[in-house]
Amino acid sequence: MRTEGQTLYAADVTGVSSLGKFYVEHERGLIGTGAVLTFLLAWEAVTRSRLVDPLFLSSPTLIVRAGYELFAEGTIWRDLRVSGTEFVVGYLMAAGVAIPLGLALGWYRRLYFCLGPFIDVLNAVPRVALLPVIIIWFGIGVWSKIVVVFLGAVIPMLINTFSGVKTTEERFLKVARSFGASELKIFWTIVFPGTVPFIFTGLKYAAGRALLGVVVGELYAATAGIGFLITVSGATFQTDKVFVGILIVTTTGVLVVELLDRLERRFEGWRPKVGSAT
Amino acid sequence: MPVKLEAQRICLEYYQPRTGRRLLALDDIDLAIMDGEFVSIVGPSGCGKTTFLNVVDGLLPATSGRILLDGKVVTEPGQDRAMVFQDASLLPWRTVLGNVLYGLECQGIGTRPARQRAQHFIEMVGLQGFEHHYPYELSGGMQQRANLARALVMDPQVLLMDEPFAALDAQTREVMQEELLQIWRQAKKTVLFITHQINEAIYLSDRVIVFTTRPGRVKQSVTIDIERPRKLAVKRDPRFLQLEDFVWNLIEDEVRKTMLADRSSRGSAEVGPPDSGV
Ligand SMILES: Nc1ncnc2c1ncn2[C@@H]1O[C@H](COP(=O)(O)OP(=O)(O)OP(=O)(O)O)[C@@H](O)[C@H]1O
Ligand SMILES: [Mg+2]
Numbered sequence: 001m002r003t004e005g006q007t008l009y010a011a012d013v014t015g016v017s018s019l020g021k022f023y024v025e026h027e028r029g030l031i032g033t034g035a036v037l038t039f040l041l042a043w044e045a046v047t048r049s050r051l052v053d054p055l056f057l058s059s060p061t062l063i064v065r066a067g068y069e070l071f072a073e074g075t076i077w078r079d080l081r082v083s084g085t086e087f088v089v090g091y092l093m094a095a096g097v098a099i100p101l102g103l104a105l106g107w108y109r110r111l112y113f114c115l116g117p118f119i120d121v122l123n124a125v126p127r128v129a130l131l132p133v134i135i136i137w138f139g140i141g142v143w144s145k146i147v148v149v150f151l152g153a154v155i156p157m158l159i160n161t162f163s164g165v166k167t168t169e170e171r172f173l174k175v176a177r178s179f180g181a182s183e184l185k186i187f188w189t190i191v192f193p194g195t196v197p198f199i200f201t202g203l204k205y206a207a208g209r210a211l212l213g214v215v216v217g218e219l220y221a222a223t224a225g226i227g228f229l230i231t232v233s234g235a236t237f238q239t240d241k242v243f244v245g246i247l248i249v250t251t252t253g254v255l256v257v258e259l260l261d262r263l264e265r266r267f268e269g270w271r272p273k274v275g276s277a278t
Numbered sequence: 279m280p281v282k283l284e285a286q287r288i289c290l291e292y293y294q295p296r297t298g299r300r301l302l303a304l305d306d307i308d309l310a311i312m313d314g315e316f317v318s319i320v321g322p323s324g325c326g327k328t329t330f331l332n333v334v335d336g337l338l339p340a341t342s343g344r345i346l347l348d349g350k351v352v353t354e355p356g357q358d359r360a361m362v363f364q365d366a367s368l369l370p371w372r373t374v375l376g377n378v379l380y381g382l383e384c385q386g387i388g389t390r391p392a393r394q395r396a397q398h399f400i401e402m403v404g405l406q407g408f409e410h411h412y413p414y415e416l417s418g419g420m421q422q423r424a425n426l427a428r429a430l431v432m433d434p435q436v437l438l439m440d441e442p443f444a445a446l447d448a449q450t451r452e453v454m455q456e457e458l459l460q461i462w463r464q465a466k467k468t469v470l471f472i473t474h475q476i477n478e479a480i481y482l483s484d485r486v487i488v489f490t491t492r493p494g495r496v497k498q499s500v501t502i503d504i505e506r507p508r509k510l511a512v513k514r515d516p517r518f519l520q521l522e523d524f525v526w527n528l529i530e531d532e533v534r535k536t537m538l539a540d541r542s543s544r545g546s547a548e549v550g551p552p553d554s555g556v
Pocket of ligand 2: 328329364440
């Protein structure tokens with residue numbers, strides 16, 4: 001779109017062979033892939049050579065096979081559905097509460113005075129410690145986990161949104177007031193756009209917390225789910241399956257953050273691109 | 279000609295909660311500006327020019343004294359005034375066009391006519407072709423010109439301009455000066471103009487007000503009795519140079535005072551503890 005405005009800090013590639021040029025252009029990807037591959041190969045080698053018991057450490061090929069079997073058997077679909085529901089519902093509920101509330105807290109000082117203490121306490125209390133009472137209140141079904149996910153995700157979203165509003169620049173408020181903007185107009189044209197980057201930061205951070213909530217919740221008490229799969233497999237020394245579970249959770253986390261990154265980029269045409277190259 | 283704008287015994291004290299100190303920025307400013315008059319304010323850096331303009335715009339409440347516009351007390355910004363801010367303060371999430379439209383949006387002016395007006399002023403400040411660029415894609419001078427267009431498009435009776443041409447090269451500056459004088463003459467505006475360039479102040483103004491060093495007071499009001507329209511060559515006229523010299527000396531006195539005051543007793547110009555009662 002606005003390519004003409006971008007400076008390309010192209011490396012000096014004149015006089016280098018085409019292979020060298022390819023390397024320079026893809027240096028980051030190549031080094032990253034190389035490192036990961038080396039790691040996987042080393043892992044495989046360590047278990048193949050019986051240096052370490054595969055039961056103990058598992059190995060990439062064993063994990064792939066276990067994953068294949070799990071999907072072939074089909075029970076994993078139920079786990080995915082359960083965990084997926086917990087994650088999506090809890091996360092969206094958190095966003096639905098945290099973003100409007102965070103905006104309101106930043107905007108209305110007195111509301112913050114009133115709710116601030118509760119937020120600080122909720123932030124300080126380890127959510128895992130609440131698990132027993134959450135189970136008592138909500139049972140061992142999906143709802144208790146949804147609550148755990150919600151509690152884990154809501155705080156980072158809330159705090160980030162709130163600080164976004166708080167960092168609104170005085171000079172932009174001055175401009176708005178000088179032009180006679182109404183309070184509502186000031187909110188939507190000055191405060192909110194400046195807060196969007198903060199909201200995304202909160203959303204991304206909260207994704208990790210939400211996944212943690214799913215796994216920990218299911219670890220503690222559940223009858224299905226990826227966390228449940230991890231617990232059961234671990235208890236029965238099926239290391240391969242444990243890693244499959246971990247892989248699924250991790251991949252979800254990475255995908256959610258990537259999705260949010262893309263969404264963010266659509267909102268952020270106005271920000272200079274910093275550090276995108278090299 | 280009736281008085282358009284009147285400052286009556288304006289004092290302004292900044293309070294810094296961090297240090298608990300108060301700082302007298304404006305001390306008893308009395309000023310009357312006629313309808314259609316072009317008045318410039320010059321004075322050493324930090325003497326309170328921007329502060330004064332903010333008070334006139336209604337952005338800062340004066341500690342004591344009042345501003346009258348057409349005989350009515352000013353308490354808040356209004357459509358009859360528009361400000362060109364010293365730091366361009368363009369909204370970073372809006373394009374040039376979006377920024378120029380901002381004030382019109384705040385006044386609820388329809389999209390179609392607003393766009394036409396915006397386009398006219400964007401062209402006037404020489405930013406055609408950059409309508410859809412974001413502020414970070416503009417140079418400092420271009421931002422300053424967008425800032426200028428944003429105020430002019432409001433077609434206010436009183437223009438408050440805080441070093442609007444400071445970031446421009448000498449040639450662009452002269453073109454802008456011409457444009458401004460033309461608008462002023464045709465639309466019969468009242469202009470309050472801040473600049474550090476003495477010859478700019480003299481060239482443009484009916485009257486040049488010299489501020490003392492902080493706390494800002496009116497040191498002298500210098501009437502510029504050079505007939506209009508003024509050609510650029512007037513800047514080399516002996517009478518012009520004489521005036522320039524005169525104003526220069528007034529400011530030099532003040533700058534010297536600041537330096538000496540700073541050296542002998544650091545911060546003596548500041549009002550000490552809050553209870554010292556100034
Ligand atoms: N928001 C603020 N809080 C406290 N002190 C302030 C604030 N804004 C300005 N001041 C102080 O008031 C004095 C006058 O500032 P002001 O910006 O009006 O100066 P100025 O004449 O516009 O200077 P310049 O020519 O450099 O733009 C300065 O000493 C500054 O330190
Ligand atoms: Mg200033």
